[in-house]
Amino acid sequence: MLDFEVFQTGIIQEIPYRWLWFNNLIPDEEKLALINTYPQERFREEKGNYFWRAITSRGEVTPETQDFSSVWHRLIEDLWTPAYRCTLEKLTGLDLKDHFMTIGFAKHMPGFQGEPHTDKPYKSLTHLFYFNKEWLPQWGGCLRILRDNQVESTFQDIPPLLGNSVVLVRSDQSWHTVTPISPDVAQPRLTLQIAFWEPEQERALLNHGMIRDTCDLAPFSTRREKPGL
Numbered sequence: 001m002l003d004f005e006v007f008q009t010g011i012i013q014e015i016p017y018r019w020l021w022f023n024n025l026i027p028d029e030e031k032l033a034l035i036n037t038y039p040q041e042r043f044r045e046e047k048g049n050y051f052w053r054a055i056t057s058r059g060e061v062t063p064e065t066q067d068f069s070s071v072w073h074r075l076i077e078d079l080w081t082p083a084y085r086c087t088l089e090k091l092t093g094l095d096l097k098d099h100f101m102t103i104g105f106a107k108h109m110p111g112f113q114g115e116p117h118t119d120k121p122y123k124s125l126t127h128l129f130y131f132n133k134e135w136l137p138q139w140g141g142c143l144r145i146l147r148d149n150q151v152e153s154t155f156q157d158i159p160p161l162l163g164n165s166v167v168l169v170r171s172d173q174s175w176h177t178v179t180p181i182s183p184d185v186a187q188p189r190l191t192l193q194i195a196f197w198e199p200e201q202e203r204a205l206l207n208h209g210m211i212r213d214t215c216d217l218a219p220f221s222t223r224r225e226k227p228g229l
Contacts, residue, residue, distance in 0.1 A: 001030055001071075002078045010091050010167075016147045016155050018169035020091060025165050026129075030071055035131045035162055037069035038190055039105055049109040049181075051188075056080075056103040079103060079194055088196075092169050094124055099196040108141060108189035114178035116149045119170045122201040126168045130160035131190040139182045141189045146175035160189045 003025055010020045026034070042064055043051035055062050056076065065076070078084060080101075089096050108114075119126060128143065135141065142157040143166055157179065158164055168174055181189060 001074045002026065002084065004083060004087060007087050008090070012091055012093075012169075016145065017171050017174045018092065019145060019174075020167040021156075021158060022165040022167075023163045026075070026163070030075075031162050032133075033069065033071040034075065035133055035190075037072060038131050039068065039072075043105070043107055049112040051107040051109065052104055053106075054102060054104040056101070076103065088125065088127070088167065091167070092125060094169065094196075096124065096196050098199045099124060100199060100201070102195050102197065104193050106189075106191040106193055108178060108181055108191070110181055110185040110188070111183040112141070112178065112181040112189070114180070116146055116151055116175050116177045118172060118174045118176075119168070121170075122198040123170050123195055124198060125170060125196045127194040128166045128168070129192040129194075130164045131162055131192065132160045132187065133162050135159050135161050135189075139185045140179045141181040141185070142179045144177050144179050146177065148173075149175050151177055151179075160191065 006022065006024055010022060013019050013021075039053065043053045046052045055065050065073075068076075085096050085101070088094070137159070142159050144151070144154055145156040145158070147153040147155050153175075158166055168176065178189070
């Protein structure tokens with residue numbers, strides 16, 4: 001699923017902080033299958049026009065993923081491999097060995113208004129995949145890499161188009177935002193978010209709903225109710 005040869009050739013950007021941008025980590029055929037079976041249910045509203053669905057924690061997956069398509073199961077399996085974590089470590093220089101990894105789906109709805117932020121101090125790294133087959137510039141909704149905490153200080157705008165993928169290394173200077181989404185857009189902005197959290201933050205993540213208690217989880221390898229999943 002993930003093209004690790006392409007992944008390993010990524011070049012970290014140092015300006016205005018440390019980040020990477022890919023557009024070909026997933027083969028075209030699989031990308032289309034992923035967008036066609038992107039999960040649509042069991043989201044909760046986090047704030048105005050932003051909905052979130054957490055699915056995994058520490059090498060385990062929530063039971064609600066039983067009905068995911070086989071292509072989504074394959075992608076999630078790749079994300080839990082040592083090769084994925086090791087590649088991110090080599091690209092960024094971070095030590096992620098003991099970090100919690102979480103995976104979740106995000107929907108930014110028409111009318112969403114983002115604000116500049118750097119992410120929480122105990123989130124070390126975020127990896128974003130986008131799943132909109134079509135997205136016009138006038139719709140907004142770009143990931144905006146910022147030079148500082150002002151929304152006008154644009155360094156790079158990245159549209160949420162299928163295939164685009166961005167790695168952000170968190171720091172006090174890692175300002176970014178989602179540009180306002182037009183209320184006239186007929187579709188949500190679709191994202192898969194992988195995050196690595198400092199190990200001592202388990203209780204904070206539980207309280208925030210980013211991960212589940214281990215009694216609510218089952219090992220990913222056991223969740224193969226359908227052939228090939």
